[in-house]
Amino acid sequence: MTTVPVVSSSITIPSIHYLAILPVIILLGASVVLVFATALVRTKVTQFVASSVTVAASVAVLVVTYFQWRCLDSSGPSTTIAHAIVLDGFSVVATGVVAVSLLMATLVAHDWALRERIVGAEYQILALAASAGAVLMTQANDLVVIFLGLEILSLGLYVLVAFDRHRHTSAEAALKYFLLGGFASAIFIYGAALVYGATGSTNLSTMSYFLASNVLTHPGLLYAGFALLIVGFSFKIAAVPFHLWSPDVYEGAPTPVTGFMASIVKVGAFAAFVRVLISALGTQIDTWRPILWVLVVLTTVVGASVALLQRNAKRMLAYSSINHAGFILLGIWAGTTRGVASTLFYIVTYAPTVVATFAVVTLVGGLGDENHSIGGYRGLARRQPWLGASMCVLLLSQLGAPLTSGFYAKYSVLASTIDVGGSPLALIALLSAAIAACFYLRWSSALYSDEPVEATRIVVPLSTGIVIGVGVAMTLVFGIWPGPLVTLCQHATLLFTP
Amino acid sequence: MIATSYAVPSIIVFVGAAIIIIVGALGVITFKNPVHCALSLIMTLFGVAIAFIAQQADFLAAVQIIVYAGAIVVLFLFVIMFLGVDRTDHVHVEPLVAQRPLAALGVVITLGGLVALMAQSHWVTGVMSASTDGKPLESGTANVHQLGTSVFTTYLFAFEATAALLVIAVVGAVLLARRERTLQADEVEV
Incomplete structure (x- = not known):
């Protein structure tokens, strides 16, 4: 190599729009504050303090999303920090959902930690960091940032899944999740590298521009790249055939963690998935659509039918969430603005419902988190009408019964699918919903069964009670009166749609 | 698409590096003693570093040696020492039926796919600008x-x-x- 000339050029640091990255800063900041508090404060950080900090952080994020929305109203969507982060309606709404999920899951986990006599702020530290990862994924406009968000989210969750050391299943689930998740991340980053090789950029908007203005004569590299990206995402959202980890992990993880995981992973991964497929690869829709078609069919049908065979509440909910993932994919398959809006609406309504459902499962599980057979729910609504009725509403919402938010969510993804000529696909999904209805109804009717069962009364702690109440209220309010939320989701469009 | 003209010295460097990489990789999977496997891994990583230098990626070459050959392999060695070098595992007992043929099939398919991709595809970044005429990525x-x-x-x-x-x-x-x-x-x- 020749002599290296001394280069004396100054670099321009890209401009930073702090309002856009404030949610991530708040969540990570709160996490780091708790780490320092644990290390430096002589007395132990109590659950109360740790949970309060977490709740305060998530409320702060919600307030910030309000100001972000106002900023969007006045100056429109924008990108910042060398286009790595995007501030558009979609990211703002998804960030808000992450904050709500974190808030609700923290309240549930607070009571759970007191019940299981867990000391220290580690749960909250990891939950805050994982949420920051999910927010990063919703805002990312660059494959590298998406990958980092994915890893931050996943690393936090791997450890949270292993949190309950009394049970072997918890450690086993964490190991399974970690190994398979590691492979999925490697596949994702390989895909990102190939897409970079084919388009010359990791930035989603640059990629979109390149693909819109160039025709690739040998697109093999691009296809291989985004096929690998789809595999990586499918693993995270537990789409069949990449779902095998999900039932074991849902069952093994401490129940509040399962609820938290089920909500924020779906929000983060789907938000990034939508952005990659619609914003960056929107021009390639004819190529990725058939892949998604197969994924949707397998995911909805397998999720619903295998759930029928389960006798464990958490496994059943795992398969149910797989079925839901299939429905959310429908909106992406449609590939239209309406499809994106309906995907967002589905995520917004599903996340609080699933956290509240797992809150009830946490309570029924009892001390040691062991009692999760469906039999444990027999006659619950007779003994404790409020708790039983809440569970019933939450299950019916997941079924998609009218007057619950799940109905409009399913309706809107199906409608957007039919709009673009996907009637057969919509029909298959609808059939899977009918299969799924069997186990939701079986579970709901068990709640109201008359058989006398010897069971102790379940104590509902205050904050878990609030979470269940809020979850049910959101389900019913958005079910009966979905208008405002639908309008919100329709306004929350992506910044780049080719 | 593979670039058509290469200078003779660069071909010699490439072949040399490739031999070092492959011999090292074979060593990792064939040696019985895990410490020898780890040392073969260092050889492979050195080969990759040479290949990086040939591609004008000096920084990557340095990082490859400092981080991978240095830090990470030392970590591997620590783990091997902790677990005990003398312990012999019965590797001929297969927990999963037919996992070896399936793994071989997987390797063949993956390799075939990759080679086909390299030969067929159009790279926007990378190899073309760096190595065809031996110039750095951006002159100066x-x-x-x-x-x-x-x-x-x-x-x-x-x-x-x-x-x-x-x-x-x-x-x-x-x-x-x-x-x-x-x-x-x-x-x-x-």
Whole structure:
């Protein structure tokens, strides 16, 4: 190599729009504050303090999303920090959902930690960091940032899944999740590298521009790249055939963690998935659509039918969430603005419902988190009408019964699918919903069964009670009166749609 | 598409590096003694470093040696020493039926796919600009400079987000490795 000339050029640091990255800063900041508090404060950080900090952080994020929305109203969507982060309606709404999920899951986990006599702020530290990862994924406009968000989210969750050391299943689930998740991340980053090789950029908007203005004569590299990206995402959202980890992990993880995981992973991964497929690869829709078609069919049908065979509440909910993932994919398959809006609406309504459902499962599980057979729910609504009725509403919402938010969510993804000529696909999904209805109804009717069962009364702690109440209220309010939320989701469009 | 003209010295360097890489890789999977396997891995990593230098990627070559051949293989050796070098495993017992043929099939398919991709596809970045005529990526700038510039401009946010990733990884590792802490029956927490 020749002599290296001394280069004396100054670099321009890209401009930073702090309002856009404030949610991530708040969540990570709160996490780091708790780490320092644990290390430096002589007395132990109590659950109360740790949970309060977490709740305060998530409320702060919600307030910030309000100001972000106002900023969007006045100056429109924008990108910042060398286009790595995007501030558009979609990211703002998804960030808000992450904050709500974190808030609700923290309240549930607070009571759970007191019940299981867990000391220290580690749960909250990891939950805050994982949420920051999910927010990063919703805002990312660059494959590298998406990958980092994915890893931050996943690393936090791997450890949270292993949190309950009394049970072997918890450690086993964490190991399974970690190994398979590691492979999925490697596949994702390989895909990102190939897409970079084919388009010359990791930035989603640059990629979109390149693909819109160039025709690739040998697109093999691009296809291989985004096929690998789809595999990586499918693993995270537990789409069949990449779902095998999900039932074991849902069952093994401490129940509040399962609820938290089920909500924020779906929000983060789907938000990034939508952005990659619609914003960056929107021009390639004819190529990725058939892949998604197969994924949707397998995911909805397998999720619903295998759930029928389960006798464990958490496994059943795992398969149910797989079925839901299939429905959310429908909106992406449609590939239209309406499809994106309906995907967002589905995520917004599903996340609080699933956290509240797992809150009830946490309570029924009892001390040691062991009692999760469906039999444990027999006659619950007779003994404790409020708790039983809440569970019933939450299950019916997941079924998609009218007057619950799940109905409009399913309706809107199906409608957007039919709009673009996907009637057969919509029909298959609808059939899977009918299969799924069997186990939701079986579970709901068990709640109201008359058989006398010897069971102790379940104590509902205050904050878990609030979470269940809020979850049910959101389900019913958005079910009966979905208008405002639908309008919100329709306004929350992506910044780049080719 | 593979570039048509290469200078003779660069071909010699490439072949040399490739032989070092492949011999090292074969050593990793054939040696019986795990310490020898780890040492063969260092050989492979050195070969890759040479290949990086041939591609004018000096910084990557340095990092390859310092981080991979240095730090990571030393970690491997620590783990091997902890687990005991003398322990022999019965590798001929297969927990999964027919996993070896299936693994071989998987390797063949993956390799075939990759080779087909390399031969067929159109790369927008990389190989063309760097190695066809032996010029650096951009004349007049060293690639440490270029990497530094892109870390603080294009990838500024990703670079900062890495910090968060490392923090969470450390916290998680400490939490998993530490002994359990729960309240005793007589302690009460509000």
